[in-house]
Every structure is written in structure tokens, then in C-alpha cells.
Amino acid sequence: MADTIQSTTSSDASAGQPTGSVIRRFFRATEIDTRMLGMVGALLIIWVGFHVLTGGLFLTPRNLWNLSVQTASVAVMATGMVLVIVTRNIDLSVGSILGFTGMVMGVMQARFLPEILGFNHPAIWILALLTGLVIGGLIGTLHGVIIAFLGVPSFIVTLGGLLVWRGATWFVTSGQTVAPMDPNFRLMGGGTEGSIGATWSWIVGLLACVAIVVAIVNARRQRKRFHFPRRPVWAEYVLASLGCAVVLGAVAVANQYYWPVNIARRYAEANNIEWPEGGLLISQGIAVPVLMAIAVGVVMTFIATRLRFGRYVFAIGGNPEAAELAGIKTRWVTVKIFALMGVLCAIAAAISTARLNAATNAQGELDELYTIAAAVIGGTSLSGGMGSIAGAMLGALVMQSLQSGMVLLGIDTPFQRIVVGAVLVTAVWLDTVYRARSK
Template sequence: MADTMKSVAFDGARTATESPVKRFFRATEIDTRLLGMIGALLIIWVGFEILTGGLFLTPRNLWNLTVQTSSVAVMATGMVLIIVTRNIDLSVGSLLGFCGMIMGVMQAQILPAYLGAGSPMIWIVTLVVGIAVGASIGALHGLIIAFLNVPSFIVTLGGLLVWRGATWFVTSGQTVAPMDATFRLMGGGTEGSIGATASWIVGLIACLAIVAALLNARKQRKRFGFPRRPVWAEYVLGVLSCVLVLGAVLVANSYYWPVNIARRYAEANAIAWPEGGLQISHGIAIPVLIAVVVGIVMTFISTRLRFGRYVFAIGGNPEAAELAGIKTRWVTVRIFMLMGALCAIAAAISTARLNAATNAQGELDELYTIAAAVIGGTSLAGGTGTIAGAMLGAFVMQSLQSGMVLLGIDSPFQRIVVGLVLVVAVWLDTVYRARAK
């Protein structure tokens, strides 16, 4: 009892001496590293907005930015688990290209002969085959790494070369196009968006889900006797999250169809063309929805399932994890298998967006994916990383690239910037870990 009273008195004294800002962050439990990354993103946006003369923060550019980020963001969620276990995967870009080529050949050449051109099953079978191929290749990498004890760096470096070469051999270097009409919706564009009304519905559902998650977390903390956040902190988190979601929906709905496409749509549907033109909102793009769903699922896997706990346990101390009874080798196989499946999903988004499967597809994506995970707070020393951070890191990387394109900066210099950002991110992680000890 005396110890409890002393602890309460100490906490009260500490709270009284803390600044309001520290008390706010302690009460809301906001990840300061994630908040710092958001601050860096805002600085990048404001800087490019000034340098481009107001072109960067337009609804059109922000909408395109989210679509362009989707495929790398999907792969970055898997790369988090890879790096957390002290491994690396250098083959993701080549695997994306190979899966994309397989899916392109399936829907453009093979399936129409069996299912008939325009069959609604083409895109479904194509996606299933692509994910199966990606997961199988990932499992192969994992088996070699886990059971033959070959370092992941070497295995995936070999995979980078093997699957890039295999992509060429599938069609002898030829580009495969066009893709199935329904499959193309996964790439975004005018038709690959859900429109204004559906976007608001998705936004409201997301807000309800956020509120439900906060209430459930508070209930679980009370149930197990864990300390709960102050009620005002719960309100702040809920309001901030909902404002961000609805703000993103507003931006997506502020980007309208091009005039020519809107005019053709009006003519096809016998709609009178108004004097000021017909404004039809794109809304949220389908690839963005896919990336968000993947992020939610991967967050659930990494934080709520036993498999996720095993992953972080292995990254924290592999020897202790094995002594605790965790089958570390099979966990490694499943991680790389999951990474392969995510590469296939990213390949579907990329192929649908290009409306073609090419030999150059996915080149250097392995670097952007690793950079996104590291910038998002995933430590190369293992044991630390978040899915949300990696997806935000992908957004930061794409923002840099998009801003440099708008400024007319050459591609070689863009790669220099990406390399410097990656080195700085690793250095900051090293500094952060040293101070945390």
C-alpha cells in the first residue's frame, strides 16, 4: 500500500513538472516518430508548393500521388516484417515484374482462349494465379533462407537477377497489352475510382470504425487492468483521425473528370451539357482502397495475431525466440511467402495502371520499398517497425519524386536524392536507438 502511494505521488509530481506538450503526448500516446515523419511530409509539401508555383498541392496532383504510391506501399507493409526479423528482400521489384508479366499473359493470351474474350472470370483467375505465383516464389526464397541457412541478402539478390531474366523469357522481351477491362479498374484512372457518393460513405464508415476501435481498446484496457488514456485524449484522437479521413475524401472528390471524358459521358447518357461544364468527381481511387485494406490487414496480422508476435520476438532476440518454442524457420518461410503474395498484388495494381505488362516493370522498386520501410521507422537492427509508418514512408518517397518531376529535375538526380534520404533515415534510426538505451 505504501509503495502504491509512493508511486502515485511520484507520477503526480512528474506530471506537475512536465510541460503541456509532454503531458499531451503522454496522455494521447501518439508515436512521436510517426508525428515527426508527418511533419517532414508537410515541410516537403509546402516546399514543393512554393517551388512549383502552386502546382503541387492541387487535388489532381495529390490524387495522382496517392495512386502512384499504392504499389510500393503494399510491398512496404511486407518489407516491415522482413526487416523486423533481421532479413532483407532485394527481389521485390523483379518479382513484381515477373508476376505482372504472368498476369498479363494470362489475361491477354491464355484465358480468352478457354473462357472467351470478355469473360467476367478472366480478371479473377488472373489475380488468383498471380498471387499464387508470387506466394510460391516467396516460399521458395524462405525455404532456402531458413533451411539451407543461405543469407537473405544473397538469396534475394539472386532472385533479383533470376526473376528479372525470367520476366524477359516469358514473352521473349515483348510487351503484353491491353489488359482486361475489369482488371484495369485496379489501376485507378477515371473509371477506376468509386465516385463522390461512395467516397463519402467509405469515409463515414472509416470514422465509425475509428471510434469503435478506440472504444474497444479502452474496454480491453479496463478489462485487463491496464492504464487508460484520459477521456479528453480519446476525444482528441477520434476527432483528429476523423478530420484527416474526411479531409482526404474531400481532396479526392475535388478532382474532377477531364472535360473531354465528361463530355463523352454526357453524350453517351443523354445528359444535357451545362454552361459551366459537367463536374464529376473521381473520388477515392480503387488502388488506394486496395493499399488501405492491405495496410489494415497487415496491421492486424502484426499486432493482433500470434504470428505477428512471433515475428517481433524473432527480431528482438532470435536465440531466445527459438528457446521459447517458436518455430523460427517456418515463421521465416511464411514471412517471405506473404511478401511474395504482396508483390503480386502490387504487380496487379502496376500492370492495371499501365494497361500493359513490360520487362522494365518494377525496376528499382526494391530500393523504394526498403527506403519506405526504413524511413517509416523500421529498424535494420530488427525488432522494431510499424505498418502505418512504412506506408507513410512510401508516401514521403513518392512526394519527393513527384515534386522533383514537377520541377523538371532529371531522373539521375532523383535517384541521388532517394539515396541520400535513405542514408539519413538509417542514421536517424541509429541516433534514436542510441538515445533510447
């Protein structure tokens, strides 16, 4: 890395000598988003606060591991909600689409496909998942067409979708819960089998560190190529070290959560392993749904920042009239955004259904609130034109942390909803203040 990054250019010198305090120079040199840093600080305060209030139960490997799994489905949908809100639209139907596609996938693998292919056929989970993705995409496309070509406001279209698809969920099975799910499908929900273990977790962590370093080096090369100012070399090392430390720290925490004793004992008996005196410690490692959410986040970030489609989305959000005059097919971009949102809802439905090992009529209720709140807390402006995929995923973690902490404290569900609503209103107010000061 040192051979690749050169520090002798005049741009480095100018970037490395900003005026002001030491802290201000540090943030200017590293280009760390102070708003995102503030959100991380708020998250840490929430964690420490709940850890104290719960008597040391919150910041444990078990709870943090469960927290990551519980966050996955909302985080997936929040990445799509960023693009929706950036274009000055809204989608209130995501929870109902999740419930409907989850029920369809449940029926496909619990009733329909086994009659055709036989029970435990290896293709059942794949066909069920593909069916859910296609239906989710078609529902999103339908919403997008009505919004873009019929001129119906997205608020009304998706509010209607919230009611329609929630009702359709009931009609699929006449209100019955569908269970159990295919064993392979259940891997997407986490649990003992739906985790990759300690060894593979470390491998994934190391690969992520390599990806971070490669991304920083590549970004620096691109800046040099187009004659943009570059960060000082020490700032690049700080960012790489910080990113790797966060990744490896998360892997270490995941590996500290071990299989439950009864499951580990059955595993030992099935494999003729002698039970040690201190018990058999088998690490869960990173959960599969967490890896799915991270993969979705990476892909969505690439779409939003590297593809022409992403640039069109932000151009429309910044000034719809100017975008249309520039030749952007704004209507088709809107359709694609809602179609993508539908596919993401289906992915979230797969994670949720697999985690519950059942498809229920109540699945996904109020998830639209958490998804919108996650996007807004993560820095997506309801005025359009501004949003962050990583921020939305971090916002989902904040929302789930609040809910998890309140559950550990034994706070009733109605009061939990009051807190979530208050947090959402506060986040929008802070966004308004931030935008007013930045003008």
C-alpha cells in the same frame, strides 16, 4: 462514446496529471508517437516546399490524387518489408517479383485465357489475379525455404532472386510488352473508371470514422479489462476527432478532382445529359488502388499486432536465440514471412499493371529500393525487432512525394535517384541515432 468511456478511475487521474510542459503532457496523455508525428511534419514540409517551388502545382487535388495512386503499389510491398526487416532479413527481389508476376498476369488475360474463355469473359481478371497471387506466394516460399532451411543469407538469396526473376520476366514474352489488360482488371489501376465516385467516397469515409471510434472504445475497454492505465477522456476525444478529420479531409480532396472534360463530355453524350454552361463536374472520388492499399495496411496491422504470428515475428527480431528456446518454430515463421512478401508483391503487380494497362519488362525496376526506403523511413530498424506498418505506408508516401515533386520540377531521373539514395542513408543514420538515445 461518452457513456462508454468513464473518467472516474484512478488510472485516468494518474494518466491525466503528468509533470512537465503542456506539450509534453499532451503527448503523454494522447500517447501519440512523436517519431511518427515528426515524419508527418517532414511530409508536410516536403509538400509545402514543392508547392512553392512548382508555382502552386503540387498541392492540387489532381496531383494529390495521382500521388495517392502512385504510392499504392510501393505501400503494399512496404507493409511486408516491415516484417522481413524486423526479423533481421532483407528482400532485394521485390521489384523483380513484381515484374515477373505482373507479366504472368498480363499474358494470362491478354493471350492465354481469352483463347479458352473468350474475350471479355467476366472470370478472366479473377483467374489472372489468382494466378499472380499463387506464383508470388510460391516464389516467396522458395526464397524462405532456402533462407531458413539451407542457411543461405537473405541478402544473397534475394539478390539472386532479383536477377533470376528479372531475367524470367524477359523470357515469358521474349522481351515483348503485353497489352491491353482486361477492362475489369484495369479498375485496380485507378483512372476515371477505377474510382468510386463522390457518394461512395463519403460513405467509405464515414465508415472509416466509425471504425476509428469503435477501435478507440474497444482499446479502452481492453485496457480496463486487464487493469492497464487508460488515457484521459479528453485525449480519446482528441484522437477520435483528429483521425476523423484526416479521413474526411482526404475524401474531400479526392472529390475535388473531377473527370477530364473530354471524358465527361463523352459521358454526357452517351447518357443524353445536357452539357451545362460551366461544364459537367463529376468527382473521381477515392481510387480503387488506394482502397486496396489501405485494406492491405489494415490486414497487415492486424497480423502484426493481434495474431500470434505477428508476436513471433517481433520476438524473433528482438532475440532469435531466445525465440527458438521459447519454442517458436523460427524457420517456418521465416518461410511464412517471405511467402507473404511474395503475395504482396503480386498484389502490387496487379495495381501497377492495371495502372499502366500493360505488362512491361522494366516494370518494378528499383522498387526494391523504394520499398526498403519506405520501411526504414517509417521507423523499421535494420537491427530488427522494431517496425510499424502505418509508418512504412507513410514512408512510401514520403518517397513518392519526393519523386513526384522532382518530376514536376523537371529534375532528371539520375538526380532523382541521387536524392532517393541520400534520403535512405539519412534515414538509416537517424534510426541509429534514435536507437542510441533510447537506450
